[in-house]
Amino acid sequence: MGRIYRRICFLRFEGRGAEATQIELTELKEAVDAARRESPSGPEADSILKRLLEEEGERVADAVAFAEAIMPYLPDHLAAARPAVSPSASGAPMLQKAGPRPAGDPRTVADFIEDMLAQDRPRAR
């Protein structure tokens, strides 16, 4: 249930309220109903659920705040820390490495994928 609620919180942070509501009305409702059915006491179950959801909401808020705090430092850190993808680690041939696209080059398929992932990332608030 915690996982479902975290997903709802993330979706709301991303501004995807409709999807969040959809999950809330389906998956979360089912999970809450199941938890209530298994609990011997209704008020006690409600209290536990309320606390759980509050905690999960706080966890997401903390995680987002943390991510925002470290975001400006990540590019430099990753550039310094990122090793070339090591095929030797997996015995696999080299996969294409991350790297900026030189100016003037036509867009590569990886650039398109980057566009797609950027669309899926949390929007700046």
Place this chain on the structure above:
Amino acid sequence: MTSATLEKPATAAPSLAPSAQANRPAGPKAACLLMGLDLGTNKSCVLAGSPGSSDITVSKVVPSVVGYVKDGIVDGIITGNAKVLFGEEALRQMLHVELAVPLAEGVISHPEAARDFMLHLRQLADPSGRSEIRAVVGVPANAGEQAREAIRRAATGIFSHILLIPEPFLAALGYRDDARVRQPGYVDPVVNSLFIDIGGGTSDLCLVQGYFPTRDDQISIPFAGDAIDALIFDGLNRTYPNNGLSLITVREIKEAHAYVGPSRKPLEVKVVIGGKSRTLELGDAIGNACNALIDKIYPALTTLIASASSDSVVTLLQNIIVTGGGSQIRGIDTVLQKKLADEGYESPKVRLAGQDFQRYVAMGALKAARAARENQWQVLLG
């Protein structure tokens, strides 16, 4: 943070069957194999190849169906006394299995069957079961997070890494002739085109204009091959009550005779009903059902055309491409083109993707797998 490491679901994914565990990607020294996967409602396509090469080592189209063998089947009826059959084999043994369809309207509707089916596709690509598999999987345009999560869950423990990309874009990528991209006169479909991918569950339209399509560039309509089957089935039952033909037979009839445009009569189809051969007149039933598809996709087509910039729209109109199983409907290109021309669009040209219509999404997926940067893959923690 582009590298997504997926959280292990709190509710554990269905436990792998022993065979699945045996086929799990091996340890860190396993070779890497890339897969392009088009999970279709009716048919799926899997292509596989090594990173760092353009070779395709596996290319298969498999009906998206899983057959769970019924209890009490006599030994030897099913080859190897298998408990689960897939694709054509499951359909051949229809009498002896419970058929399960993993997807409906392009998204997973039967998680257990989807997981078994993915495992089967993995085994087709990597019979040894020793490779680390990275898969790019096509998803319908505008697929929501729930649909994407269902695919990730089904794939957990089967693939090591995954990347989900909308199918119409993959179709454009697959359709692109990479050898001609820099040749003068070649119109790169990835730079300016409009793809209409008509599958079993959904018809997806997508504007591809040199950047990754946004949500506004894609329209997914839950009306495609299956809906046409249902309409033909209804029409057939109205005209010939109690005919006893199954939806599977109706689909076969559609695949042989589907058309759009003015009524084509006589369209006589021979069938066997109750053991006797009969000839049915199906011109109206098939035509009405297929023309309903045009009524659904044409408004979406003009909506996307209207959203293209004035600088690009003239070239775009020359590059409208129909793919997927629906591209086999006779006349679909000419009917769409004529409707556009009749409404005053400037020299529209609608083309069919061609004989590889079942493979373009998977081809695009394999190209994407080969091009993806390490930090773009999502790691599946099994």
